Amino acid sequence: MIQADLHVHTVYSSDSLIQPKTLVEQLLAHSFIKVAAVTDHDSVRGCRATIELAAAYPDILIIPGVEISTMNGDMLVLGTEELPPKPWTPEVIVDYAKSVGAATVVAHPFREYGMGNIARDFEVDAIEILNGTSSAKANNEARVLAKSMGLPGTAGSDAHQMSELFRVNTKIDAPLSVDEVLRAIKRGSVSVQVTRG
Numbered sequence: 001m002i003q004a005d006l007h008v009h010t011v012y013s014s015d016s017l018i019q020p021k022t023l024v025e026q027l028l029a030h031s032f033i034k035v036a037a038v039t040d041h042d043s044v045r046g047c048r049a050t051i052e053l054a055a056a057y058p059d060i061l062i063i064p065g066v067e068i069s070t071m072n073g074d075m076l077v078l079g080t081e082e083l084p085p086k087p088w089t090p091e092v093i094v095d096y097a098k099s100v101g102a103a104t105v106v107a108h109p110f111r112e113y114g115m116g117n118i119a120r121d122f123e124v125d126a127i128e129i130l131n132g133t134s135s136a137k138a139n140n141e142a143r144v145l146a147k148s149m150g151l152p153g154t155a156g157s158d159a160h161q162m163s164e165l166f167r168v169n170t171k172i173d174a175p176l177s178v179d180e181v182l183r184a185i186k187r188g189s190v191s192v193q194v195t196r197g
């Protein structure tokens with residue numbers, strides 16, 4: 001069982017202050033969150049840089065990813081170090097993810113840049129039901145959406161600065177392996193919680 005922050009922005013997102021090195025240090029220092037997905041806005045440079053830095057440490061795991069600004073709202077792609085082909089419609093992103101074995105997660109559906117109920121139209125793998133920067137109301141609506149779609153729910157801090165890291169986390173029934181984590185998300189072996197302590 002691992003605990004992961006599945007939505008983190010580094011300085012490769014123009015609106016984030018988190019250096020890849022800082023994220024690695026924070027994972028090393030944390031007592032139980034040892035996994036993070038780096039999901040910069042429309043860029044995979046941050047996940048590549050962070051993975052390179054984390055490679056020296058077998059106790060932590062960086063999941064490569066990206067947060068794509070689709071025409072219908074933000075979508076996380078977990079498990080890719082490449083950008084999907086354009087045009088960035090939800091369908092293209094979902095097809096791309098399926099073709100490379102990545103997982104798609106609808107980010108903060110009921111917040112600004114969220115997909116809202118349009119998410120129902122796409123074959124995504126999961127819904128982000130606990131976003132560290134969304135209101136309780138928006139997270140609850142996301143939970144209802146996931147339930148009604150029969151999809152797993154994930155949690156991610158959506159941190160853009162160090163103090164926001166790891167505020168929420170996803171418990172995943174998987175070992176420290178990107179492939180195993182993706183598989184566990186898709187089969188729904190996940191639960192979400194606010195991080196204590």
Ligand SMILES: [Zn+2]
Pocket residue numbers: 007009067107158
């Ligand atoms: Zn984000």
